[in-house]
Amino acid sequence: MVALDNMVAANPAQQGKKAKKKEKKKREREDAEVAAEAAAPVATVVEMEVDVEKKKKKKKRNKVVEGAGEVVAVEAEEGVPEEKSKKKQKSEVGSVAKTSAVAAEVVANEKLSVVVTGSGSDNPKFKKQENFKLEGVPPTVLQCCQGFEKPSPIQGHAWPFLLAGRDLIGIAATGSGKTLAFGIPAMKHVLDKITKTKGKKAAPVCLVLAPTRELAQQIADVLEESGSACGVGVVCVYGGTPKGPQRSALKAGARVVVATPGRLQDLMEEGVCSLDQVTYVVLDEADRMLDLGFEPAIRAILSTCCQVRQTVMFSATWPMAVSKLAMEFMNEKDPVKVMVGSQDLAANHDVTQIVEVIEDRARDARLETLLQKYHKSRTNRVLVFVLYKKEAVRVETALQRRGWKVSAVHGDKGQSDRTRAVNSFKDGTRPLLIATDVAARGLDIPDVEYVINYSFPLTTEDYVHRIGRTGRAGKKGLSHTFFTQADRARAGELVNVLREAGQTVPEELLKFGTHVKKKESKLYGAHFKEIGADSGKAKKITFGDSDDE
Template structure:
């Protein structure tokens, strides 16, 4: 009896220890792929049936079941043109305040730029026409050599960021967002280092990214701009040994680029302290805030300096994350710079071809397209699939047919993923199969074609996928397979195609042009009058009632 009592007494401590171990393993998995969406407060019977039906499906990057309500959306190009005219779209070279809509020219395309927020009407924050940035060392700007002028997102964001303002930047993939926040970050770090001479070296800038590939990409860019002026950077992510990352942090890295899970582990070990971090960047902020990283981000930012500059960048900005994003900003109304359409929009430098096809015909059609787009077998072609097992199957099938192909997905170890990406970059294996873990992490300028073998779970991910081509002002082409099972996203895809002036196939229109409204994670889809960015839901606990 005494022994049994001791076992019962030790049970809570044992459970707590197991829980901590489980949480640590969970964070490691989050580094490799996007975690599942936060649970909805009210779960309908219909949703439960859907979950049961899709139980055995492995979606790389996380499964997300979203209850949606159909509502008609009519797209009229004439209406959009009238709106631009009423807002006073000006010709390039005309002087207007930063808050006005200005016309920017990139190649033959015109992009509207909208700047809003506190102080956006101040003329001192007018857009930059060149790379003469006051107070920024020439060594930091060496990475901009070869460009005639800043890209629109850089030209409008730099004045605010260099002035220490909180900012949300939204622009198409391949538009220079990394340097848009990276160069002000280096200037910020250099200024702080000058003031803290003699003090122990500690991180001053923190950049958070949702995937390992994106973290590595950001690190490459920031090392190029900061290395010349002696700013140490370290990239922290899961799936690799912690030893080298610990050593780099202890050596006094001033800039930390990290995925949330691994960073939390190193913080718990006491290796990384963020109390001197005064410049924080959330890259692909919509993905992290909308798909489950919120608790980790809150925990990490709570240890940073209270007075700091917070910056968020993304190519898409769903309404659902807007209010949540505001909670991390120091300013009540931070500056928001939006380049291009305020609606979901794709890169206009990418020609989009959508082909409605039978599921069983995709393999043969992929082979035909590769014979066309990858005829030389030396140009870079990126094929996106949805499931990890699908990536393995397609890779094996193409290898049997003699194609030089590799794959990147969540089931591969970090060393294998890095090897696959490097072989794609250097042209050893110029054909790459990838899941959505690479949709936002690959910045390879010479990707000529993107083929969507499977349509993604969201249209936002479609925009990011095709943005892997047509980068840095170059032209690209995407070819997308659209099947009967994807019909729920037909309306959104039609809108994206029309906004970019692309051809909409008649077969796609047969699925209808309805756009299913994304529900609030707090209130579901039944309360149309409550916005998707409404306040936090309150948890109500009902006690047992006594019959009277």
């Protein structure tokens, strides 16, 4: 046996085969590690407990950001210096550095990823404040911020990362200032790019994609205020209107394009719009943008943009289903995820939510009663949401016959009629508006006191966006929702939203059950059937032998 072992050891061919096998296994292990690292989540949420063995390799620190009340959990590599000053920092008016000290520290090290969480209740207060400043950003860009007492939490935490050029996913409640959160860094980015490419043909540098025309117009209005002050052209591209003015604006050298995917693709195919110089891309209401209907268009559009770019996604809701898809559009391996508020589906806490379980045929009479209560003066703004276009027409016609000053916004109306309806709602000519979900994410009108959900939406995410049309910018609002037997599949999610916001959960709603669907296929639907709390007992059926055989 010893002689045989010596022969094998002395055989160089056998040794070479063993070495190759070891090398092959080593490469396979390395490839598996690289694949696992590539499939890692967008960002890392750090747990408070630290393994004893991991303490030797990594340090974890937890810091409280004064002013907004958010807790920032950071995972840091060994050797990253701790912040020297341990004193509490008092929030100062207009100071971004004070409200996002930890965020600025994380930006300095690209290996770090961060998740910011907090109550999200500290919305901006619109008091006169003329010295609103942000380090490195020209005063002309900040012209639209004058009047802010201080930045909102999502703005204060997102700005340092975006100004540092990081890819970012921003999640915050409706009405918390997300448009300026990505808009201010966008204008700064455009000005820097114009300076570097002076003399070249003017072309779009920033692209903002939105799912609806109303939202695209809303974003463009906000960005135009800053763009006009610093000399940056902004064009809004959406369907339902003539292409001529949009073509002219693009040919004139607009640097910022705010668009819905369909019309933008049309203009690109015509050769009017080229996006090869776009280095700053925003997907607003990203969860809706990455829905099955928008995904192919987004892929086609982004494939024509500059591959070395900064990609930003913002939304008030972030379902797990879109997380993996979102990573495909991010250029950086580990983009930053800034989240203000609950990680779960959550509504704006400034909105009082009333849910009424009701029979379907009783809704019309109940709506009339609620309007007598909430719209008694007939001058305050009330927004009524319905589910279908035909339903919007029917409700609008019925209310008009009863003497209410009402208009409607839905997909069957032309864009000019939709714009006219929204404008009449804004100026108070017709302070009662009936709308489908085309207005759930894009309507930003101050002083909407009440939102009535005549029909419950198809998803609870849309419910959160609907009621977010009131209670904006720190103001209080109220929503009143009709919930029928046909909506029972979404009862569990709605109960969770109500409980998270500290709202009253009606007993009638609990009778539908509190189950929440965990797995659902776009092709085959849910993997199990929801069973309510009031369901009857299962009935046993016995199949006997047939006498016909």
